Amino acid sequence: MGKAKPRYCEICGAPIRGQGHKIRLEGAEVLVCNRCYEKYGGKKPGTFSIMPTGRQPVRRTYSRPSRPRPSRPRIERPLYTEEIVEDYAERVYRAIQRSGKSYEELSHEIGLSMNDLRAIA
Structure with a gap:
């Protein structure tokens, strides 16, 4: 059994x-x-x-006072600036042509789908 x-x-x-x-x-x-x-x-x-009746039960919670956290030194990150260009799509298209690779090969290398890559160029 x-x-x-x-x-x-x-x-x-x-x-x-x-x-x-x-x-x-x-x-x-x-x-x-x-x-x-x-x-x-x-x-x-x-x-x-x-x-549910719309009323929430009252829950009493008791917590310990939190310990102060030790302060960490602030990490200074480099400031990145970007330039907005009008002919972005043309530049991408020319770079693709110069590479001599297919959209499929490039999409695998850079991690974009072929559709997204084609939409940019």
Whole structure:
């Protein structure tokens, strides 16, 4: 005889250990894990809905004060300037012609698709 098929909670999706619990929820009988049974099992039938009501539960979080991070020396990066040229497409086209390579070869070398390369030139 094979291993039993794992069962999952129909509310939270967690694997069910042991038998699980059947509860009545909005007119349907559902199989739930221990945690969801503790949370929803004691509710009167018809008074509970897992649908959101628009209100968010208040969660209290307590955190430790953060430690100050040691400051790192600022890395000076070189300033790059670029010149905008009117005849960019012509320059690219001429460079492609001078290379003597096909669009396919160039597209592999520079990492652009052939369509993008053709759109530029």
